[in-house]
Amino acid sequence: MKKIINDPKNVVSEMVSGLVRAYPQYLQKIEGTEAMIRSNEASMIDKVGIISGGGSGHEPAHAGFVGPGMLSGAVAGQVFTSPTPDQIYEAIKAANHGKGVFCVVKNYSGDIMNFDMAKELAEIDDIEVKMVVVDDDIAVEDSLYTQGKRGVAGTIFMHKIVGAAADKGATLAEIDVLAQKVMPNIKTIAVALSGATVPEVGKPGFELADDEIEYGVGIHGEPGYRREKLKPSKELVQELLSKLKDAFDMKPNDKYAVLVNGMGATPLMEQYVFMNDTLDQLADENVEVAFTKVGNYMTSLEMAGISLTLFKIEDDEWLSYLNYAVDTIAW
Amino acid sequence: MKKIINDPKNVVSEMVSGLVRAYPQYLQKIEGTEAMIRSNEASMIDKVGIISGGGSGHEPAHAGFVGPGMLSGAVAGQVFTSPTPDQIYEAIKAANHGKGVFCVVKNYSGDIMNFDMAKELAEIDDIEVKMVVVDDDIAVEDSLYTQGKRGVAGTIFMHKIVGAAADKGATLAEIDVLAQKVMPNIKTIAVALSGATVPEVGKPGFELADDEIEYGVGIHGEPGYRREKLKPSKELVQELLSKLKDAFDMKPNDKYAVLVNGMGATPLMEQYVFMNDTLDQLADENVEVAFTKVGNYMTSLEMAGISLTLFKIEDDEWLSYLNYAVDTIAW
Amino acid sequence: MLTIENTTKWFQLFSDKIIENKDYLSELDTPIGDGDHGNNMARGAKAIQELLKNQQFDTLSDLFKNVAMAFIKSVGGASGPLYGTAFIEMSKASKETSNPTELVATGLDGIKRRGASDVGAKTMIDVWTPVLEELKAGQLTIEKINADVEATKALVATKGRASYLGERSIGHIDPGSMSSGYLFETLLETGALE
Amino acid sequence: MLTIENTTKWFQLFSDKIIENKDYLSELDTPIGDGDHGNNMARGAKAIQELLKNQQFDTLSDLFKNVAMAFIKSVGGASGPLYGTAFIEMSKASKETSNPTELVATGLDGIKRRGASDVGAKTMIDVWTPVLEELKAGQLTIEKINADVEATKALVATKGRASYLGERSIGHIDPGSMSSGYLFETLLETGALE
Ligand SMILES: Nc1ncnc2c1ncn2[C@@H]1O[C@H](COP(=O)(O)OP(=O)(O)O)[C@@H](O)[C@H]1O
Ligand SMILES: Nc1ncnc2c1ncn2[C@@H]1O[C@H](COP(=O)(O)OP(=O)(O)O)[C@@H](O)[C@H]1O
Ligand SMILES: [Mg+2]
Ligand SMILES: [Mg+2]
Ligand SMILES: [Mg+2]
Numbered sequence A, B: 001m002k003k004i005i006n007d008p009k010n011v012v013s014e015m016v017s018g019l020v021r022a023y024p025q026y027l028q029k030i031e032g033t034e035a036m037i038r039s040n041e042a043s044m045i046d047k048v049g050i051i052s053g054g055g056s057g058h059e060p061a062h063a064g065f066v067g068p069g070m071l072s073g074a075v076a077g078q079v080f081t082s083p084t085p086d087q088i089y090e091a092i093k094a095a096n097h098g099k100g101v102f103c104v105v106k107n108y109s110g111d112i113m114n115f116d117m118a119k120e121l122a123e124i125d126d127i128e129v130k131m132v133v134v135d136d137d138i139a140v141e142d143s144l145y146t147q148g149k150r151g152v153a154g155t156i157f158m159h160k161i162v163g164a165a166a167d168k169g170a171t172l173a174e175i176d177v178l179a180q181k182v183m184p185n186i187k188t189i190a191v192a193l194s195g196a197t198v199p200e201v202g203k204p205g206f207e208l209a210d211d212e213i214e215y216g217v218g219i220h221g222e223p224g225y226r227r228e229k230l231k232p233s234k235e236l237v238q239e240l241l242s243k244l245k246d247a248f249d250m251k252p253n254d255k256y257a258v259l260v261n262g263m264g265a266t267p268l269m270e271q272y273v274f275m276n277d278t279l280d281q282l283a284d285e286n287v288e289v290a291f292t293k294v295g296n297y298m299t300s301l302e303m304a305g306i307s308l309t310l311f312k313i314e315d316d317e318w319l320s321y322l323n324y325a326v327d328t329i330a331w
Numbered sequence C, D: 001m002l003t004i005e006n007t008t009k010w011f012q013l014f015s016d017k018i019i020e021n022k023d024y025l026s027e028l029d030t031p032i033g034d035g036d037h038g039n040n041m042a043r044g045a046k047a048i049q050e051l052l053k054n055q056q057f058d059t060l061s062d063l064f065k066n067v068a069m070a071f072i073k074s075v076g077g078a079s080g081p082l083y084g085t086a087f088i089e090m091s092k093a094s095k096e097t098s099n100p101t102e103l104v105a106t107g108l109d110g111i112k113r114r115g116a117s118d119v120g121a122k123t124m125i126d127v128w129t130p131v132l133e134e135l136k137a138g139q140l141t142i143e144k145i146n147a148d149v150e151a152t153k154a155l156v157a158t159k160g161r162a163s164y165l166g167e168r169s170i171g172h173i174d175p176g177s178m179s180s181g182y183l184f185e186t187l188l189e190t191g192a193l194e
């Protein structure tokens, strides 16, 4: 394992410390936790609080999206491990300004259970809490009998949408309705070129040969659906897009927002090339691309690879929320 | 070589195409070139134009810094290769709004010569052009008899300073004086954990063992000053900071801006930990840290590693320029 | 019957066992999960050790409650809330009874509720359930526990991270079932069942 | 004497030579530079081939000028402006003379001015300079060119990327000197010097 860290046990607390010290204008640490709350308190007054969080290792998610117009706070768990309920609860308390708190949770048992427990704690304090469970990863089959799909890069679109709505004064109930309506319209799928190493584990979650890739890998190195030889960008796009097209039942004149997300170690150069191919192939489908974003937003430590997210814009208000001005470290 | 690209020969043009298609609100491609100009034309009226550029492979530099308050345009050369004079000349023409154009050039023979030739071409058109040569990399010894130091991550501080000054209406001559005054106060040094592979070359510029690092590597994989075993973040910071302290002749109450820059494949988690250690050790020196920034700003393809830049704030106006509001893809 | 004394011993033995097998638990979690179960449980185990070293308890309920809180606050992931909820339910029930079988039964109910899950989903429930039956029959042995853990290999996961793998989860021991096996193995070792 | 015909041939041979040795030139540029000299020169070579295939020239000056522009527009890096400036100077001078020695002399002056450099800095100037002497003496041979290129090994770089290495640049052939070696080797091959 080759990482610029000190003791692997302290990596999350040192990271959070570095983050809040580097960006005091955006983030304040909630003492005794690894949770962070927006520094600009005035921007939260009389508004629904928006909290997100999850395991660490996905930076800039989630703290990078804290700021006016987006998240009120973020809770950082251990690497790839949901944060604990007491810390989420502290973030909820700090984010509550009398209008309740909305939580964006990715669809993992651990995240859901810890957020649920925090919600129970907050409700004892009469803080109203609602949440949306993000499950955008179409690599996983969704069935009534399973946990369902994973939550991955599409989460940042959800952050943006609910953050903008909250900033514009929507109520907790309105935000909840909005989020549940938006969710089925966000879908993601990834391709990995290499695995990620959790500092405390010391070796990669999976390994690929020098010329091998894996489609459908999750952001914690969860296995995907197929391994094969590396292909040109155009063909990778073709594979991922074909899955997305099916999942959306894509039709001409559909309107989409597109996120090309780097998994960590993949340079922007490759991400821009991949975006270029994606836009070519979407143009062939005669769909309208109304919003685009490329970069490392929801990473998996030093995994190399890219995920492609499409967000079907069924309501132009959603587009205005995507374009709504925010002030954060990473959006 | 494991990269998400198509034909290595087309990687720069496909990258530029992906970039301008993803971010039309920021960038327009100058037809027939790989140069990009700010889309918001109104923001450039009556102001000195600021152009930067150089080889590709350093993304988000330089196009990521184009936008109101920062660069007017950027020219993308082949990977790790200075752009050609005709393309720079086109960018200069597009950036000129009657007040002349200022170029930020990194100290490499190729960049300087190509920008010089472009300047000669522009002067035939009566466009006044001045430039600053950024040479912040203290890993290289500076002597009267050599080319001098390399230009690396500190370049983005220079972009920010001259961009803000131009936006506030400074004349070309004033910007030139400012830039020459600022330059000796920006110093950088890096540590690499792995090398980068130029797509057309197909193999890494250098290789390090699984437990080996190299201090002082340049952003094109230029050899550094020492190889040794990987150390904890604290000790890496100690090594780099000791060089910077000497170079600045650091004294208590000095005021600095700090940039922790990821070289490409190093996750933000590690960069935040490194920043935390840097701030600890600067606190021990009793210097004031007035501005901080962490992330991938001047990368070297998929190189793993970090560079540390200190910018000594000798004039509080410089600080106000660093904090000056901009609208770009990557600042 | 459980007492403050033997339950303290139980959590001591359990914590030691977890810390000893930290790497193994993470290894089990690698092919079908995210490789952190050992690290998660070890954080909880250390928190329990810390607690037991520094605090005295007046009632069994108090002991369970403090263990639950220490665990919940330090673990995270799926195992934190699951074990934490089990221990909280055991704390509540131990105001009325100190019968280990009855306490395990309430713990299991807590896990099912928290995890919105039941037997057959390849989770720790698939160890707690047969163990409860064996307790009821007065026949819990280390061999039976091991067999219960081993039996999770055959199951297809439908809850937790392993469920993303569907059929491909077959053939692997469920990590949470293994750590639950340690819980019951150390319960046996306390002698409280004799 | 240089003519449109033999100079066209010269640039054809030079381009072929560069493309053949693209990888070798990049390899030379790896330990002391950034590994792109072969790719840079090959882009220029292809642009020259394209030009020669599609265009006729009325004068030697016109030929040199077009070659210079094709090279400058396609290469970038250090070698683009350096060779480009050399060819532009040769274009200017060829209005007055077609003597290869005189033309190489003006090219060398252009390189020195553009690179703000001189002999001894471990650059292509360290091949152009002795070659010019050998041309003047009417004694240019392939062996002499090779020896001139080889001699750059001993030098410490003080210009260009290799200069960042200081003393550590010793022992390596300068890549721009190697490509300049090809330029003069192919000049010999045209027979224009005979
Ligand atoms: N919904 C659930 N119900 C019951 N047990 C579950 C559930 N989800 C996960 N588990 C248990 O938790 C274990 C995984 O714990 P751990 O690795 O610590 O958490 P995470 O899955 O968040 O990384 C699984 O092996 C399984 O036994
Ligand atoms: N200032 C200079 N003067 C003369 N020649 C130079 C100068 N700088 C570089 N060179 C020549 O250019 C060659 C490198 O060219 P190339 O690799 O194509 O460009 P870059 O250095 O920009 O990557 C060197 O080997 C050297 O011969
Ligand atoms: Mg986990
Ligand atoms: Mg180069
Ligand atoms: Mg796990």
Ligand SMILES: [Mg+2]
Binding pocket: D029, D033, D034, D035, D036, D037, D077, D161
């Ligand atoms: Mg080179």
